[in-house]
Amino acid sequence: MGNDSCSSTSTAWKILGRRIFFRLLIFSFLWYALAGSDKASWLLGVPAVLLVTAMSLWLASSSSLNIHLLAVFRFIPFFLHQSLRGGIDVMHRALSFQQLLDPGLVFYTTLLAEGSARILFVNCISLLPGTLSAELKGDQVTIHTLDQGMPVWANIQRLEYHVAALIGRTTGNKKSL
Amino acid sequence: MTILYHSGTFFIGIGLLFFLSGTVGLIRFPDIYTRLHALTKADNIGLGFVVCGLSLQSGNWAVIVKLLLIWLLVLIASSASCHLIASSGMEKKIKPWTRP
Numbered sequence: 132m133g134n135d136s137c138s139s140t141s142t143a144w145k146i147l148g149r150r151i152f153f154r155l156l157i158f159s160f161l162w163y164a165l166a167g168s169d170k171a172s173w174l175l176g177v178p179a180v181l182l183v184t185a186m187s188l189w190l191a192s193s194s195s196l197n198i199h200l201l202a203v204f205r206f207i208p209f210f211l212h213q214s215l216r217g218g219i220d221v222m223h224r225a226l227s228f229q230q231l232l233d234p235g236l237v238f239y240t241t242l243l244a245e246g247s248a249r250i251l252f253v254n255c256i257s258l259l260p261g262t263l264s265a266e267l268k269g270d271q272v273t274i275h276t277l278d279q280g281m282p283v284w285a286n287i288q289r290l291e292y293h294v295a296a297l298i299g300r301t302t303g304n305k306k307s308l
Numbered sequence: 309m310t311i312l313y314h315s316g317t318f319f320i321g322i323g324l325l326f327f328l329s330g331t332v333g334l335i336r337f338p339d340i341y342t343r344l345h346a347l348t349k350a351d352n353i354g355l356g357f358v359v360c361g362l363s364l365q366s367g368n369w370a371v372i373v374k375l376l377l378i379w380l381l382v383l384i385a386s387s388a389s390c391h392l393i394a395s396s397g398m399e400k401k402i403k404p405w406t407r408p
Contacts, residue, residue, distance in 0.1 A: 221349045222333075226332060232337065232338070234341065234405060234406060258349060263341060263344055263394055264394065265394040275404060
């Protein structure tokens with residue numbers, strides 16, 4: 132992943148510069164939000180922001196992911212909507228007088244490459260309505276579902292599509308692989 | 309101001325309903341996996357509504373950023389720990405409850 136974007140050193144430097152710039156921006160903003168407008172707080176803030184930026188680059192150095200901002204803005208409403216549906220679904224099943232559960236296991240092979248994207252995908256499965264990621268072995272995800280009558284596969288494929296779009300990939304047609 | 313305050317109270321009330329249903333699910337659901345469903349989903353969205361309500365009442369952007377940050381961190385922690393509990397359940401060969 133990311134090997135194709137490192138064809139020349141100048142683009143590699145540009146990408147590194149962009150990553151540093153965005154991290155500095157985000158962490159400075161966070162410091163400002165946490166510490167308030169007192170200028171003296173930057174005495175500690177500047178070293179903290181620099182340290183966190185360095186740590187973040189060091190910890191994430193193995194995955195040179197290129198996050199697409201537009202996809203992030205598309206992911207957030209999708210995520211919120213699915214979380215709301217998941218919450219309402221659980222509320223309905225928990226408070227109903229009848230027994231509405233028909234749990235079972237579903238096995239899914241993900242097309243996402245190993246690393247941050249796959250981990251985000253597995254964590255988000257637990258927030259979709261009626262599904263919970265029970266096990267991850269390589270690209271095999273074992274999913275526990277509350278109701279086997281639900282369209283589990285369709286939901287998960289949609290989530291996978293959205294996560295892939297975050298890093299500028301597409302899951303494409305599953306049959307072609 | 310009062311409209312913001314009262315709509316905030318409304319959102320917090322909805323959030324508490326989700327927390328309540330998550331707890332009812334935790335008690336009523338039959339096994340470890342289904343209980344995890346109840347806890348993670350209901351509590352995440354419940355906390356989301358509480359954060360929304362408090363943000364409407366706070367009237368200060370720094371407080372809102374802090375609240376959203378808390379929500380994000382709780383989302384990450386709860387979905388990761390949910391996955392870890394479920395996978396250790398699978399490792400211990402705990403059979404999921406199925407409909408008789």
